[in-house]
């Protein structure tokens with residue numbers, strides 16, 4: 001029998017909601033590239049419920065316990081005495097979410113001799129030391145595509161919020177109880193006619209490009225895997241060989257690459273300094289792709305007119321993290337990929353992966369990041385160790 005250790009974020013501060021705000025959510029059978037939505041044999045939850053917090057348990061308890069497996073769910077993840085680190089040494093499976101990541105470092109992996117499977121309930125497995133997973137024969141799998149559109153919508157929202165300076169205007173109404181139109185207009189522009197670029201046009205990046213096309217903007221992108229010519233022509237995309245060519249060419253840049261050795265710290269003083277004065281940078285990918293203090297400096301100097309995103313390092317960030325107080329930012333907590341709509345999909349994908357693993361049947365190739373001692377599936381396309 002297997003021990004499954006699941007690290008989830010805390011319930012809402014005022015308790016687990018007795019009912020969701022809406023009775024149902026749209027059913028998505030297929031993702032934009034034709035990949036089918038998760039196909040577990042069954043689920044023990046109602047889509048639209050809060051599943052990603054501790055009491056939601058990703059809807060897994062009945063399924064696992066009926067088969068005699070042990071499920072431990074906790075939000076307590078930091079330090080030697082945390083429930084996560086105390087339960088890890090005899091765990092067979094760890095499930096974690098990027099929103100509240102249980103950092104599976106090489107050192108922790110060395111203390112978990114039974115660990116065979118690390119599931120990311122969401123997308124982005126950089127909280128797992130992939131090299132250590134390769135070396136220790138651990139399979140890493142994630143819920144590919146489950147929240148890609150969720151994140152794309154968030155990025156588009158934040159691009160518009162920055163360019164139009166939405167949040168300060170909202171605060172004039174709620175906090176100041178005021179009506180100074182000039183205060184609201186002094187940094188507010190139209191997106192129309194601007195150049196917008198994405199760094200990485202994978203599942204999220206292409207969805208951002210598609211959603212922005214009707215805004216009559218010039219679309220640019222870079223990716224180490226170039227898109228098919230017909231997609232470039234359809235969206236009238238300008239391709240850049242690398243981010244150093246993309247950054248100075250656009251007014252707005254949205255980051256959608258995974259965090260791995262090629263992308264860590266990429267947006268430093270030099271790269272951000274090559275952008276036009278008054279550019280906007282949105283990062284819903286991973287915080288460590290940007291140099292934390294270079295972002296603050298660029299907002300203070302006016303090189304960046306705005307920065308937004310939902311990803312921080314570490315997570316949760318300390319209360320004095322400089323991104324909480326820097327000027328002209330539109331940051332949210334790491335929430336874009338954990339809408340209730342996304343939760344239904346990644347909870348179902350997590351169940352599907354567990355069903356496969358527990359019955360010894362293959363996990364879908366597109367869910368795999370590391371398998372059999374090497375990068376595999378989606379991981380071999382998007383990551384480097």
Ligand SMILES: NC(=O)c1ccc[n+]([C@@H]2O[C@H](COP(=O)([O-])OP(=O)(O)OC[C@H]3O[C@@H](n4cnc5c(N)ncnc54)[C@H](O)[C@@H]3O)[C@@H](O)[C@H]2O)c1
Pocket residue numbers: 122123124125145147148151199200201202203204205222223224225256257258259262263284285286310311334335336337338378381382383
């Ligand atoms: N904020 C959130 O809630 C949230 C949710 C999901 C995913 N994400 C992040 O977004 C990332 C992308 O997700 P996705 O579903 O689009 O993944 P994806 O695998 O579909 O796309 C990743 C793309 O990045 C490209 N790429 C990788 N390294 C690159 C490099 N050095 N230069 C240029 N391009 C590079 C790949 O070729 C690929 O096209 C994830 O890895 C994750 O870190 C965040």
